[in-house]
Amino acid sequence: MSAAAPATTLLVLVLPFLAALVAPWLTRRLGHNAAWVLALAPLAVFVRFLGFAGAVADGAAVTGGFAWVPSYNVSFSWLIDGLSLTFALLISGIGTLIILYSGGYLKGDARLGRFFSFMLLFMGAMLGVVVSDSFLMLFVYWELTSITSFLLIGFDHTREASRRAAVQALVVTGGGGLALLAGLLVIWNVTGVSQLSELFAHGDALRASPFYLLALLTVLGGAFSKSAQFPLHFWLPNAMEAPTPVSAYLHSATMVKAGVYLLMRLNPVLGDTVWWETLLPLFGGATLIVGTLLAVRQTDLKLMLAYTTVSSLGLLVMLTGFGSEHAIAAAVLYLVAHSLFKGALFMVAGLIDHETGTRDITALGGLRKAMPITFVAAMAAAISMAGLPPFVGFLAKEEIYYALWAANPWSLAFVAVAIIGNGLMFVIGFAVAIKPFFGAPVATPKAAHEGPVLLWLGPLVLGLTALAAGLLSPLSHRFVSSPMASAVAGRAETVTISVIPHLGMALLLSLVTVAFGIAAYRMLDRLRAGMARLLEAIGWGPDRGFDQVISGIVRLSVAVTRIIQPGRLDIYMTVTFLLIAAALILPMAIYGEWPSMPAWPEDAQFHELVVIAIVPIGLLAVMLARDRLTAIVSLGVQGFAVALIFMLFGAPDLSFTQFMVETLAVVILALVMTRLKLLASDHRPTGRKAVDLAVSLACGGGFMLYLLSVTQQPFNTALSDFFGAYSKTIAHGANVVNVIIVDFRGTDTLGEIAVVMVTALAILSLIRIRTPRPGLIADNDPDQPRADLGKAN
Known part of the structure; x- marks a missing residue:
């Protein structure tokens, strides 16, 4: 462990939030060119974290922070190791490009300043998630990503689809956040530590605890909801209602990978158990297959890529669940590769939409000459997504097969899942990179032409970075892959795979995947039609199920509200006093702790007996009163009697206070009663009076027993x-x-x-x-005719 300069590190963690504050003001003055200035904030974060690369590569973990609530061991602290550093570099590096891309994509939009602000807030929240050492700060930032993503997904709030998608994402991920909070509390309770850096030493104790399964399931609830694992995958494609810069950032480096980050972070303490190695591969494998099959069905470029993100997240969860040395290396390589090629392809999809006016792949073609730079960026990203050399995606795919291959049914089943999933992602990657650019030119809503530098810079840089990471694999392994794999495994690991193919089963399986991908690509239209028929036959799905669940919750809440909130004050009062009586009497009855009845004092003075007698006399006067005003005045007698008791027993200040309170209460109640239109006397039926009498006796008796119990304690x-x-x-x-x-x-x-x-x-x-004067009719009275209030001009 080594310590980081607290002030400097804290500054870079809050820098995106500071930039978010000035973004609207800066955009009003510079327009879309404000992107160049605002991009300096994530760039500064990237440079700062890049400075930790040397120490982290040498095996150090950089920690720091400040005590927040020392008595509860709560701190604002950070942990920078290979895992958090890689995520921080992806978040800030891709975030820099996304800010620039946003300036070009939303050029001229009056809401651009607000969009920049939301994006920077989102960036700061995600950065906080991956570097937080404190459990509490991890949860706070985790939920902040849900809130900021809600703002971004629903950015175009005038559209119903955007509002629905934003609410759906918030409900699913927010609910998962509550599950994560429960899991962190369980882990805190079992281990007694509240910081991740201290937790790694308690893995054996946590796995041996009877609460391990509870901790695991609650943590998985948070991770699976955030990273869109089946059957909670539906919110992620719907999030495509957000502007394309949001989609590119969301899918490449930020929120959807938060769940994967959490699983990788907790692998050293929750992993290496039967539950971990069963649940993660099963849910991850199912998500991989479901995501790719649904991607084949789509014709919208963004939706095609969105569903492949779902499948990629499933692949990452599956590999993390396997937990072997090569599986962790494969997960690390694929996470980096996916961030690069998916961010690039989403920006390409947005660029095509921005310059042609459509994202429908069936309505695009022949764009290669009109948009040459975009085509180069798309091909680079697609080659990496397909897992072909010399891009980093090839390294990831080779390591995947090397990790999964074994001569047993369990491994062979997941090898088949990986081949199908990777093959279909091969199809989607090249469909996005080839079909819009080749073939005969197609008339589009806008005349196709190359976009401005702000739009093509991001995808081109990410595509070239994927190429450099593959060609310079020893360097990328030294500073990225090996430190990250070591952090995930909880022990020192070295990743050595290179772009030079090695003969073996992994290469053979890669060739099988490529052959399957080529065959599937050639029959993509038939696959799309077949999936459409299958989904139509199935009909119901999790997305529709979400609407049904929300509708059911609304109907249930309405029904419950009608029962417990009928709008009658007498019912509210009765229920309230019944609960009070139950709270006072039931514990005594259940545990047999009835107080002893006090003996009559032998030395009671006459004046004391007179004061005590005033109480039942006043109570009788209230019950026999023929009108409400008399009852109110008689009610004050009880308070005066209590005041006299205070005076007799040496508490004149309390006695004076009681006299004042009772006098004011009687005056105020009398004044209010004269202003309200109430019946002069009580006309409750006998049955109602009996119920009220029983409730009042129960409350009075309960308080009496409670006070007797208290006074009989030492x-x-x-x-x-x-x-x-x-x-x-x-x-x-x-x-x-x-x-x-x-x-x-x-x-x-x-x-x-x-x-x-x-x-x-x-x-x-x-x-x-005030009571309405005769002749005036309330505006909301539907049973009365309205006066002619005048004619419209």
Whole structure:
């Protein structure tokens, strides 16, 4: 471990958020050219994290941070090792290109400044996820990615489809975030640590804990929802309602890989168990197949790429679940390769849409001469996606087959899954890179031409980076692949695969994949039609299921609300007092802790008996009162009796307070009653009166029993001694009661004042209600004819 300069690292972590604050102002002054200035923020983050590459490559893990709530071991801290560093470089590096791309894509849009702000907030949130060491900060940033992605997906909020997609993403990923919080709390409880850097030493204890499965399932709930694993995959393609820069960033380097990051991060402590090595490959393999099959069905370039992202995430989860040395190396290589080629292809899809006016692959063709730079970028990304040399995607695919191949049914099944998935991704990659650019030119809504530099710079740089990562594999392994694999495995690992093919089963399986991909590409139209018929025959799917679940929740909430909120105050009061009575009496009944009844005092004085007798007399007066005003006045008798008791037993200040409260209460209630149109007397039926009597007796008896129980407990003088000893020395007050109210319980007193204020405002609202004058009709009364209020001009 080594420590990073806290101030500098903290600055780069908050830099995207600072840039988000100035983005609208800067865009109003510079227009789309503000992209060049705003891109400096993620570029500075990239450069800063690049400075850690040497130390991390040598095996160091850079830590730092600040104590936030030391008593609960909560801190704002970061952990920079091979895993977090790779993610941070992808987030900031691709983020720099995405900011530039956004300036060109949304040029002239009045909302560009707000879009920049949302994108930078999203970038800062994702950066926080991957470098957080503290459990709490990881969760906070995790949920912040859900919130910022909601803003980005629903950016075009005037469209219903965008609003639905944003809500869907927020519900699914937000719900997963709550599952993750539960998992982190379980891990915290089992291990006693709240930082990832300390957690790695407790892997054996966590795996041996009876709560391991609970921790695993809750963590998987968070990871699977964020990384769109089947059957929670449906939100990710729907997120394509967002502008293309969002799609490119979302799919290449940010939120959808957060779940994969979490699984890789926790592999050293949750991995290497039967549950881990079963659940992850099964769900990952299913997601890989489902994603590629659904991608074949699409004709929209963005949707084709979106579904292959789902399949790629499934492949990463599957490899992480296998957990072997080569499986981890394959997952690391494929994650980097996918970030590069998928970001490039999404930007290519957006560029084609921007310059031709359509993303429908069946309505495109012959763009190679009109958009040569875009074509080069698309081909570079497609070759890497197809897993062909000399791009980094080839390294990933070779390592995948090397990791999966074994002579047992379990491994052979997943080899078949990988061949089908990789073959169909080969098809989609080249479909996006070839079909729009070759063939006879097709008339498009806009005359096709090459886009501006802001649009083609990003995909071209990412395509060339994928090529360089493959050709310079020893260098990329030294600073990226090996440190990242070591962090995922929890031990030192070295990745050595190169672009030079090696004879063996992995190369043979790669050739089988390529052959299958070529054959499938040649019959893509028939595959698309077949998948369309299959999906039509199936009909129901998780996306429709989401709508049904949300609709069911709404109907259930309406039904429950009608039961518990019928709009009648008497029902609310009855239920409230019933619950109070139950809370007071049931614990005593269940545990048999009834208090002893007090003996009648033998030395009771006559005046004390008189004061006590006032209470039942006042109660009887309330019950026998013939009108409400008399009942209100009689009710004050109870409070006066209590005030007299306070006075007799040496508490004049409490007695005075009680007299004032009761007097004001009676006056205010009487005043309110005169302003409300109520019946002069109580006309409740006998049955209702019986119920109310029973409830009141239960509450009164419950409080009586509770107070008797409290007074029969041994008196603890700790608080009394504290207040007596320190009221003068700390609060400089001789009156202990005043000191308690004003100093020691000042916040409580402030809360009581606030309650009184709110009550006063409510009473004022009731008093100010005016009865409509005869002849005037309420605007919302549908049963009365309206007067002619005038004619429109």
